[in-house]
Amino acid sequence: MKYKIDIARIRENSMILNGWVIGRAEESEAEFQVLDGSENPVEFKLVPVRRDDVSQIYFKKTVAKDLGFDIRIPYIRETNEDRILVIQCDGKTVKVKLNASILERQNSSAHKRTAKLKGMMNAQTLCSAVDFWKENGFKALLLKSRHKLQGIDSDYDYPEWYSLTKTSDEELEAQKKTAFDYNPKMSVVIPAYKTPERYLAAMLDSLLAQTYSKWEVCIADGSPKGESVERVLKRYASKDERIRYVILGENKGISGNTNAAIEMAAGDFVVLADHDDTLAPDALFECVKAINSDPEIDVVYTDEDKLDMDGGELFEPHFKPDFNPDLLTSVNYICHLFVVNHDLLMEVGGFREEFDGAQDYDFIFRCTEKARKIYHVPKALYHWRCHQNSTSSNPESKLYAFDAGARAIKSHYERMGIGVKSVEKGVDYGIYRSTFEIIGEPLISVIIPNKDHSADLDLCMRTLIEKSTYRNLEFIVVENNSTAPETFAYYEKIQKEFDFVRVVKWDREFNYSAINNFGVSFAKGEYLLFLNNDTEIINPESIHELLGFCQREDVGIVGARLLYSDDTIQHAGVVVGFGGIAGHTFIGLHKAESSYFNQAMCARNYSAVTAACMMSKRSLFDQVGGFTEELQVAFNDIDYCMKIRSINKLVVYAPYALFYHYESKSRGLEDTPEKVERFNREIKKFSERWPDILREGDPYYNPNLTLRKSNFALRDLKKEKIGEPYKLEV
Incomplete structure (x- = not known):
């Protein structure tokens, strides 16, 4: 048996563990149990997760089973009680002790390098390293080990990098005083459904903090009777007339709920947002600034990052290229924040329920196909809340979304007159591989x-x-x-x-x-x-x-x-x-x-x-x-x-x-x-x-990423200024 816990953190009175387990054979099954400090059983939630990266390394192929796990354990941080994760596979049992002190110490940025060094030396990792060596060679093992020790992804922790690059308070104040030649009304459309009140309040607070003020928010609540968020909506609407909502009284599905919100929109541009995420205070300002740069811009999108469940930490920034049509057919890289000219939206139509699960993917395809110009703002202006039921955290929770995504891609190719043989799963869920039809057999x-x-x-x-x-x-x-x-x-x-x-x-x-x-x-x-x-x-x-x-x-x-x-x-x-x-x-x-x-x-x-x-x-x-x-x-x-x-x-x-x-x-x-x-x-x-x-700068790269290395790491702020190319000395 081999295992690894990749992520262990405490959020919202829950301990969340992500990792993987494998046995000697690909069909080996792992079993999990959680105990308290007295070794009494504790209830927990387990969601299997596909891990093609693990299967490729250990089995040299993609196996048709879930090797990963996403576990949530009820936990109160203040008590600091012990929890024990028990993993059984191939007749072997491992017990992993967990509590708030252990996890916070392991996750402390001051101990990250030490933790990596210790992790390289434990018996479990040693077994994994030996297997990797056998399958890929000693040089490959050294390379992988060096990447782990050096932190190949970045020279910075993202929270530190973000704090150094985010828009300053002085800049935000200056934005409030900026007079644009064109001041479009921005309609932020939000479908709500059984939204936790604190999450919806956080979204509305982030809108009220926008430095660009000509906006409205249109919320359609499709929650079942008795579970709506009308209390929160009524409180915010009474304070600001720009906040409008409708209680649908029934769930019309994600597309139906979104279309109901769109029908309320009276703005020049429509902004798509989810009910439990937040916007940076300059999000709308930067979009309007882009729109003012060229009257033919019909679509604007921004970079994004993820927000943990209790809103205390930003992580995993997605710094995107400018419009990249083939990448869009590989993955919905555009996602959030997405802004579209209202007239163009009316031309292409709203959300289509037959694509529920990937309804935004289908909508983005139709908008970008018809847009005169598409503008990318290279700033992380949208914070996507990551929790266990979201595809951003756990792709297994919405497998239907990936089938809908494949159909959205095929529909796009059909409209564009591109013959495609198949659209299949790529290296992970949400990533697609298109195989095109070959016309004839040209030399x-x-x-x-x-x-x-x-x-x-x-x-x-x-x-x-x-x-x-x-x-x-x-x-x-x-x-x-x-x-x-x-x-x-x-x-x-x-x-x-x-x-x-x-x-x-x-x-x-x-x-x-x-x-x-x-x-x-x-x-x-x-x-x-x-x-x-x-x-x-x-x-x-x-x-x-x-x-x-x-x-x-x-x-x-x-x-x-x-x-x-x-x-x-x-x-x-x-x-x-x-x-x-x-x-x-x-x-x-x-x-x-x-x-x-x-x-x-x-x-x-x-x-x-x-x-x-x-x-x-x-x-x-x-x-x-x-x-x-x-x-x-x-x-x-x-x-x-x-x-x-x-x-x-x-x-x-x-x-x-x-x-x-x-x-x-x-x-x-x-x-x-x-x-x-x-x-x-x-x-x-x-x-x-x-x-x-x-x-x-290269339009297919992002100015927030380094030009000094080839791994798409964060730009080195000591040597490279954001937006300025790295100068080569010859």
């Missing part, structure tokens, strides 16, 4: 530059030929000044073995852009796959994955997820600004580790992807003039992506297109004065070609 030209390293080239091509489920391929190998006789013998042999392999000779100096452009001149395919000779296909469906995205009219380039030989990430998309110019995301994260909001495993748009494995339409390649040959070595693939984006085509990262990339075996490093000088020249050239994105 794909695989362009591979090569200098010697014939064994690497053979592995690259042969595994693609033998393992790939997609067959209509041709290979253009661009011979680049090889010297080894065995290389030329290999060329002769491979062309005789496969009539779809052609070797063409480039006899000038190394220039990655020119070499690939030269290779394309021999290509006959409708689609181009640029591939390094030091790559190897892992997922046989990878070409289908790339082509499914690339055939879409709105897409110009698709990139793959690339792993080093030790199964850590080499590439999962590119952010312009990382390290000063551009860099790969999630470098060095083991494939079994969770990334920022699982985005390494979400199809999404980036400003660029690497040409180590990049598919593009031939027609668009010709339209933009291919690779820029002034960029001989560095940033030419990033530049090509920028050119494709300049003609309003998307760059997509496809995580299930999976390859190994053994990383630049052929070319070597920038390790001579001449190479360093050339590299610096190309930095300057790229900066001159694309100054706006370097100055303003």
Whole structure:
């Protein structure tokens, strides 16, 4: 038996435990019991939770059972009584002692690093580490251990970071005095249902504290008779005429209740909010400020974080990219705060009850499809209360929501005229994987530059030929000044073995852009796959994955997820600004580790992807003039992506297109004065070609996140100012 308690905290007279348990076999069942200090049974609530991350690590696959747990135990903090969690599995029993002192000491920020160090040394973690070592190798274990010790997610605890970055009292006072050219009325619509009175009061208090004053709140209470929150609503409405409500007398469902609130709205823009969450005091101000920046803005959304049950702590901030259509089909990343032009809302219609559980997801799709412009405010202005019955805390509590989400995505694709074979569960509930229909069987030209390293080239091509489920391929190998006789013998042999392999000779100096452009001149395919000779296909469906995205009219380039030989990430998309110019995301994260909001495993748009494995339409390649040959070595693939984006085509990262990339075996490093000088020249050239994105920041990244590391950690406030790009010294 192996187990881990990931989170243990006391909130609202309850002790809440989240973790996982596994036995020797995937079908092993765990049993739980809670005892008091005298070992008498204590009632508790248990909700099973799916943990695909655990199953992938220990069973090397996703198992069809719940390995995780979400346990709530009645507890009064002041008594500090002992509680004992008893876990039984495979004939073994473990008892874990719990009380307020223990949990508060473990959760204290002053003891976090010590707790991590001690956690690495207990017997349970040691067993887990040994298993991880066996399955993934010693280097992977060291990497995972270092990430745990260093706190890979951030250099800061979020509460500390938030306190340093939140809007100051002086700024809030200045906002109250700001005169906008356009002062839209903002209608905050809230469906209420059996809402705890203190939560609804907290939401209304957060509205009354807004620095922008031209708003109304429209609340439709669908609670059963005798359980409404009319007492609270009447008290607040009597104090402020902007607070309006209706008692429905029955539950019309989440969509029906929300539509009833929308029907009350008389504002220019409608703001969606939940009955038990809160808004930052400058939430409406920032949205109105955005609306004033461009009269065509129809939709505004903001970043968000989570609020614990008793409202005492903010945690898990979600800092989002600007509008990212492919990420939206992977997960409802927009969520809150969401603001929509009232006229647009009337055009697309309100909430649809057939999507209850994901009704907001369906609504966001319909609004963003029709919006003239969509604006993202990169500030955490919405605090989403996290409790056991919310999908934010426990996705198992609303499994029906995820089925509704899949149907919302399919409905979106249908309206957009995009053929999709399936929309399935991704790495977790609420994350989706779309598989697109392939139209015909178009020829794909695989362009591979090569200098010697014939064994690497053979592995690259042969595994693609033998393992790939997609067959209509041709290979253009661009011979680049090889010297080894065995290389030329290999060329002769491979062309005789496969009539779809052609070797063409480039006899000038190394220039990655020119070499690939030269290779394309021999290509006959409708689609181009640029591939390094030091790559190897892992997922046989990878070409289908790339082509499914690339055939879409709105897409110009698709990139793959690339792993080093030790199964850590080499590439999962590119952010312009990382390290000063551009860099790969999630470098060095083991494939079994969770990334920022699982985005390494979400199809999404980036400003660029690497040409180590990049598919593009031939027609668009010709339209933009291919690779820029002034960029001989560095940033030419990033530049090509920028050119494709300049003609309003998307760059997509496809995580299930999976390859190994053994990383630049052929070319070597920038390790001579001449190479360093050339590299610096190309930095300057790229900066001159694309100054706006370097100055303003990558729209597919968030300015609150660091540019110094690739893991989407919070921006280092000592070295990087919010909203300012990190300056690279050359």
